[in-house]
Amino acid sequence: MMNAAPPFPADPDRVVFNRQELAVILSLYGRFVAAGEWRDYGMSFLRDAAIFSVFRRATEHPLYRIEKRPKLRNAQGAYAVIGMDGRILKRGHDLAMVLRVLDKKLIRPIG
Template structure:
């Protein structure tokens, strides 16, 4: 009779990226300040393709206003802040990436009406 095969020995290790406790605390601190001012209402955390994404919504069923992504290249992490498809900031530290929210943010219209 043959020996049993351990499937765990053949599985590729997953290079899962996630927000650690300090990063989540920092993200939720920025988020809660904007919730208290009435600007933001909801958030979501997604894990996909080697990145962790914290998305911020004005209304629960809208597209995200902002997304903060953490990506890992080897042992180094990179943080990016997006508004839709536009990259607003990229940094090696989450504090520096989130510093963009220390300023007063305003929505920029994407379409202009001709008069």
């Protein structure tokens, strides 16, 4: 069986999330959607970064941005979670570990 060509040609001038990275991000996104916290997302693929933005409503500014910046790979890490106010909440080399900063946002007191 032959491998099919990707639907779009690779663009060496853009940073993208690979399939495994998207699986990790979309798993987290699905948990927040199920909890009623997030309702929409957007992705941007730029020269220096791939950005996954999450929204409470489509018309708002993003609540969080999950960024991949390969040029920072050897410094503080390629991945970052950035809050609505522009603060870096967590940065690192392992995407799953960086995304854990958002897990505590799902825990809410009962009552």
